[in-house]
Amino acid sequence: MTTSLIARILAVSLLLTTAASAQEKPRQGGILNWFDYGDPGRLDVHAESPLVVQQATAGVYSGLLHYDPEEPAKVIGDLAERWTVSPDGKTYTFHLRKGVKWHDGQPFSSADVKATFDRILNPDFKSPKCGASLKPIVASVEAVDPNTVTFQLKFPAAPFVPSLASAWCRIAAKHVLAKYGDLNAPEAQIGTGPFKFKKYERGSVIEWERNPSYFIPGLPYLDGVKQFILVGGPTQLAAAKASKVMLWDAWPPMRKTQADELRRARDDVEIYQAPINTIFLIYLNARKPPFNNPDLRRAVNLAIDRQELVAKSLEGAGVPCAILDPKLVGDFALPLEEVAKTPGCRQPKDQDLAEAKRLVEKHHPGGLDIEVGLRSVGNYADRAQLVVSQLRKVGIRGTLKTHESAAGFAAWGKGDFTMIATQDRSMDVNDPSGIFHIVYTTEAGSNYGRLSDAKVDELAERALREGNRDRRKQLYWELQRHILGRADTASIPVGWVEGWFFLDKRLRNYKHGVTTYDNNTFMKVWLAQ
Amino acid sequence: MLAALGRFVVRQPLGAAGALVVLALVAVAVLAPRLAPHGPKETGFAPYVAPSAEFPMGTDQVGRDVLSRVIWGARLSLYVGLASVVLGITLGSLWGVATAYFGGAADAGSQRVVDSLMALPPIILALSLMAALGQSVTNVILALTILLTPTAARTVRSVALGVAAAPYVEAARATGGSNWRIIRRHVIPNCMASYIVLMTTNVSYAIVVEASLSFLGAGAPPDEPSWGGMLTAGVQALETAPWMVFFPGLAISLAVFGLNLLGDSIRDLTDPRLRGGLG
Numbered sequence: 016m017t018t019s020l021i022a023r024i025l026a027v028s029l030l031l032t033t034a035a036s037a038q039e040k041p042r043q044g045g046i047l048n049w050f051d052y053g054d055p056g057r058l059d060v061h062a063e064s065p066l067v068v069q070q071a072t073a074g075v076y077s078g079l080l081h082y083d084p085e086e087p088a089k090v091i092g093d094l095a096e097r098w099t100v101s102p103d104g105k106t107y108t109f110h111l112r113k114g115v116k117w118h119d120g121q122p123f124s125s126a127d128v129k130a131t132f133d134r135i136l137n138p139d140f141k142s143p144k145c146g147a148s149l150k151p152i153v154a155s156v157e158a159v160d161p162n163t164v165t166f167q168l169k170f171p172a173a174p175f176v177p178s179l180a181s182a183w184c185r186i187a188a189k190h191v192l193a194k195y196g197d198l199n200a201p202e203a204q205i206g207t208g209p210f211k212f213k214k215y216e217r218g219s220v221i222e223w224e225r226n227p228s229y230f231i232p233g234l235p236y237l238d239g240v241k242q243f244i245l246v247g248g249p250t251q252l253a254a255a256k257a258s259k260v261m262l263w264d265a266w267p268p269m270r271k272t273q274a275d276e277l278r279r280a281r282d283d284v285e286i287y288q289a290p291i292n293t294i295f296l297i298y299l300n301a302r303k304p305p306f307n308n309p310d311l312r313r314a315v316n317l318a319i320d321r322q323e324l325v326a327k328s329l330e331g332a333g334v335p336c337a338i339l340d341p342k343l344v345g346d347f348a349l350p351l352e353e354v355a356k357t358p359g360c361r362q363p364k365d366q367d368l369a370e371a372k373r374l375v376e377k378h379h380p381g382g383l384d385i386e387v388g389l390r391s392v393g394n395y396a397d398r399a400q401l402v403v404s405q406l407r408k409v410g411i412r413g414t415l416k417t418h419e420s421a422a423g424f425a426a427w428g429k430g431d432f433t434m435i436a437t438q439d440r441s442m443d444v445n446d447p448s449g450i451f452h453i454v455y456t457t458e459a460g461s462n463y464g465r466l467s468d469a470k471v472d473e474l475a476e477r478a479l480r481e482g483n484r485d486r487r488k489q490l491y492w493e494l495q496r497h498i499l500g501r502a503d504t505a506s507i508p509v510g511w512v513e514g515w516f517f518l519d520k521r522l523r524n525y526k527h528g529v530t531t532y533d534n535n536t537f538m539k540v541w542l543a544q
Numbered sequence: 545m546l547a548a549l550g551r552f553v554v555r556q557p558l559g560a561a562g563a564l565v566v567l568a569l570v571a572v573a574v575l576a577p578r579l580a581p582h583g584p585k586e587t588g589f590a591p592y593v594a595p596s597a598e599f600p601m602g603t604d605q606v607g608r609d610v611l612s613r614v615i616w617g618a619r620l621s622l623y624v625g626l627a628s629v630v631l632g633i634t635l636g637s638l639w640g641v642a643t644a645y646f647g648g649a650a651d652a653g654s655q656r657v658v659d660s661l662m663a664l665p666p667i668i669l670a671l672s673l674m675a676a677l678g679q680s681v682t683n684v685i686l687a688l689t690i691l692l693t694p695t696a697a698r699t700v701r702s703v704a705l706g707v708a709a710a711p712y713v714e715a716a717r718a719t720g721g722s723n724w725r726i727i728r729r730h731v732i733p734n735c736m737a738s739y740i741v742l743m744t745t746n747v748s749y750a751i752v753v754e755a756s757l758s759f760l761g762a763g764a765p766p767d768e769p770s771w772g773g774m775l776t777a778g779v780q781a782l783e784t785a786p787w788m789v790f791f792p793g794l795a796i797s798l799a800v801f802g803l804n805l806l807g808d809s810i811r812d813l814t815d816p817r818l819r820g821g822l823g
Contacts (some may be wrong), residue, residue: 054570072773087621156548186684247761248780249780249782251780252780272592272781272784273780275784276783277785323587327587327605327606328606329590391761394605394780395604396761396766396777397605397766397777399766399767400587400606400766401587401606403585403767404585404586404587404606404767405587407585412763414680415679415766415767416678416679416765417679417761417765544767
């Protein structure tokens with residue numbers, strides 16, 4: 016955790032924690048109205064990667080570890096009471112809470128933890144979040160006794176604990192997995208979390224209700240959480256302005272114009288600006304023509320004006336070009352001055368545009384026609400129009416094809432696209448390794464372009480294994496220089512996303528998570544009268 | 545010619561006003577490349593610039609000139625409206641004429657197909673078709689064609705049933721005229737009035753459906769200068785940039801108003817009970 020991010024989180028937390036709330040006694044009861052940007056469709060938190068899947072199930076499950084709801088930058092035990100690490104840093108032993116029960120009344124034990132991680136770590140099981148983070152690190156998981164579990168690592172790895180604490184590494188019941196085969200069905204949402212899964216009406220609403228047998232006595236304070244499925248910026252903003260939702264803490268963030276509009280409409284909300292550990296990417300399918308040709312990937316890399324995209328589509332709230340954001344990971348990020356001089360990022364664009372045009376003409380003298388995909392969420396349509404407009408300058412004529420959110424993810428996952436105009440990817444952990452293991456390595460869960468670069472794989476693994484901070488930093492700098500310097504990546508980093516969020520002033524003890532996925536269980540949140 | 549035009553203006557002043565609006569619309573559509581100060585997809589300007597001398601209708605959320613997009617939008621709307629109406633009404637009319645003339649099981653069967661298509665709410669049918677066909681201007685035309693065909697088939701069939709039973713058609717049969725010749729020489733010409741009225745009254749309908757589909761994100765791709773698509777973008781910044789909604793909304797209203805006035809007038813002129821004649 017970097018100092019800069021901690022400072023930011025503390026600042027946001029300070030803003031959100033009023034003096035009054037510190038002295039008030041938590042109140043039981045009330046329903047928190049929240050929203051999802053789309054319909055999750057599938058609910059398997061181990062097998063899916065959209066934020067809406069995480070949101071739909073967040074309060075239902077517990078992890079072995081999690082980020083402290085009151086100090087979101089700190090990892091604490093959840094189902095694990097405590098843990099120890101062997102002197103060589105390769106064996107982690109977790110001592111589990113006793114007397115925990117699943118929502119269906121069955122007892123929780125180490126067998127459930129083993130079943131969960133055997134599933135996630137299975138090489139044949141595609142787990143784009145938890146699996147993508149842990150597979151490179153964890154060798155095996157063993158249940159020593161009903162209340163003890165050990166994780167054997169392949170090598171000592173700093174990102175192990177933060178990865179394990181990620182909201183994607185939830186513990187599922189062995190008997191539920193055996194009964195349903197996966198965690199997609201609403202009936203299979205049986206966790207040990209503060210809330211029980213109550214209802215899922217496709218395209219409409221998801222509801223949780225208070226778990227009276229939650230393993231922390233007295234929690235949660237809320238009677239339930241209601242998540243409205245609100246697709247599209249105007250609908251979300253209209254709901255916020257009409258006081259139908261009490262919290263806007265997740266993706267997509269509001270843009271400044273939306274925040275200003277909300278500020279004019281409501282005086283009972285706190286509006287704040289924050290980063291959400293999310294990167295805006297453009298993907299090219301490196302396994303299919305025309306972008307199996309590195310020259311054409313390079314042409315797109317050079318043609319894209321990241322600064323214009325950030326200025327217009329994020330209204331300036333973002334960090335253009337960077338693979339790692341210094342605001343989030345400190346000096347692991349290549350200095351922005353150096354990033355600004357790399358091909359595709361450097362301004363003015365004349366030299367890069369001329370080279371891009373030459374590359375397109377070399378292979379397609381009459382220009383190139385491509386289909387450009389996007390999901391119909393957030394302001395992706397605006398971003399995609401800018402991307403297509405920029406490509407037209409170098410002879411690439413894109414036709415936009417819009418997909419419904421879940422259908423789009425399915426298409427990206429199958430490699431069923433030529434180019435994705437815009438796709439945000441949020442980090443699971445606040446560690447420099449995240450972006451590489453989510454987007455850039457061959458096995459990365461969101462390497463939709465399917466570009467395999469042996470040097471990226473090698474450097475990412477070396478950085479993961481490296482215990483010395485300075486050497487680790489040098490490895491990440493080398494990685495960033497390699498990807499940015501080649502300028503033929505299939506995952507073009509446009510910029511790190513920032514934005515505006517709000518919470519109802521009646522909401523107490525809510526803290527913005529380190530990533531957009533964390534701290535959404537609402538276990539300690541309460542509503543003032 | 546001028547005298548007939550003068551009589552039309554006097555007897556159908558609203559129709560004349562509608563014709564004027566439609567003529568202006570056609571002129572804007574045809575001359576779009578000359579009239580538009582910038583490309584409809586050119587994003588090189590600052591976003592959300594209020595109407596000014598440089599940008600009379602302001603700029604949109606990605607920095608495009610709204611005036612240029614409204615002008616190019618006339619071309620898209622007219623193209624989609626005319627193409628889908630010509631295709632849909634022509635196919636439907638031919639369908640109606642053929643089933644009315646031949647009658648029997650084919651007529652009964654085909655009318656049940658028409659019933660089924662007309663039972664579906666038009667916008668739901670159009671949305672389903674767009675979901676199945678995918679987003680493109682061509683597919684919008686195809687979906688509108690499918691939407692318009694049954695209405696035309698049902699309307700023209702009702703006229704053609706009367707024509708097919710007329711004594712002059714029986715006489716043509718008695719003299720050995722082939723079915724094709726009778727349809728071509730006698731039935732179709734006598735259904736032309738209905739065909740023309742259907743054509744004129746449905747262009748505005750097609751424009752509104754296209755705009756609705758684009759507004760719902762199921763019509764033309766988002767970067768195409770569709771008036772409906774521009775409304776969708778405008779709604780996202782209703783308070784910040786109301787001009788993004790105002791000008792395309794005004795364009796839709798004017799176009800539909802003009803086409804409706806003209807269509808009503810043509811209907812009046814072709815209806816023997818209403819027309820006073822121009823001659």
